[in-house]
Amino acid sequence: RKExxxxxxxxxxxxxxTVAFNCTYSNSASQSFFWxxxxxxxxxxxxxxxxxxxxEDGRFTAQLNRASQYISxxxxxxxxxxxxTYLCVVRNQGGxxxxxxxxxxxxxx
Amino acid sequence: GxxxxxxxxxxxxxxxxxxxxxxxxxxxxxxxxxxYRQFPKQSLMLMATSNEGSKATYEQGVEKDxxxxxxxxxxxxxxxxxxxxxxxxxxxxCSARGPGQEAFFGQGTRLTVV
Numbered sequence: 001r002k003e004x005x006x007x008x009x010x011x012x013x014x015x016x017x018t019v020a021f022n023c024t025y026s027n028s029a030s031q032s033f034f035w036x037x038x039x040x041x042x043x044x045x046x047x048x049x050x051x052x053x054x055x056e057d058g059r060f061t062a063q064l065n066r067a068s069q070y071i072s073x074x075x076x077x078x079x080x081x082x083x084x085t086y087l088c089v090v091r092n093q094g095g096x097x098x099x100x101x102x103x104x105x106x107x108x109x
Numbered sequence: 110g111x112x113x114x115x116x117x118x119x120x121x122x123x124x125x126x127x128x129x130x131x132x133x134x135x136x137x138x139x140x141x142x143x144x145y146r147q148f149p150k151q152s153l154m155l156m157a158t159s160n161e162g163s164k165a166t167y168e169q170g171v172e173k174d175x176x177x178x179x180x181x182x183x184x185x186x187x188x189x190x191x192x193x194x195x196x197x198x199x200x201x202x203c204s205a206r207g208p209g210q211e212a213f214f215g216q217g218t219r220l221t222v223v
Contacts, residue, residue, distance in 0.1 A: 041200070041217075041219065042216070042217065043115075043202050043214040043215060043216050043217045044153065044202075044214055045214070046211070087152065087153075095141075096143070096155055096158065097143070097155070097204070097212065098155075099145075099152040099153040099154075100152060101151060101152040102152055
């Protein structure tokens with residue numbers, strides 16, 4: 001079993017749609033959680049950290065459920081520029097970042 | 110945010126040659142650097158972790174004699190792919206972290222071995 005697993009993609013949605021990504025992790029001792037965005041042939045860029053209390057940044061909302069070892073990302077009112085691959089990332093006790101396989105999002109006009 | 114510069118951004122080399130990739134932290138001291146590899150449509154896989162002044166720690170399955178890592182200063186780490194083969198063609202990305210900081214990624218290096 002992979003340490004971090006994400007929804008298989010790709011997700012093809014129209015502009016303005018709401019889209020949700022799910023992620024599960026297997027190591028209950030994981031310490032920190034993040035969503036990264038990766039554009040084609042580019043390095044990953046931090047989108048937001050994820051906390052148990054939930055956090056929101058504009059159209060993006062992230063949630064963490066430690067009991068279920070589940071992380072989510074919600075994108076509201078999606079834009080063409082949101083098209084990218086979204087990576088669920090977990091930091092383990094040793095400080096290493098473990099990446100999920102990524103979910104590709106394509107927002108169409 | 111902090112800047113990590115990776116060079117070159119892309120390289121094509123002949124099979125059997127060696128390629129060196131540099132990763133520099135431009136505005137902070139990187140006590141730890143991470144090297145990742147990403148094949149098409151796959152996630153980033155950690156290859157090794159290096160701390161300044163000490164030997165790198167390689168992940169299981171990564172050949173330390175093939176992927177030489179040097180972290181001789183607080184601002185520079187290098188990855189050398191020795192005797193490269195076509196199956197080594199991939200996207201290599203470094204990440205640098207200072208004390209108590211988040212890790213920042215370099216722009217990545219696309220290696221093609223022909």
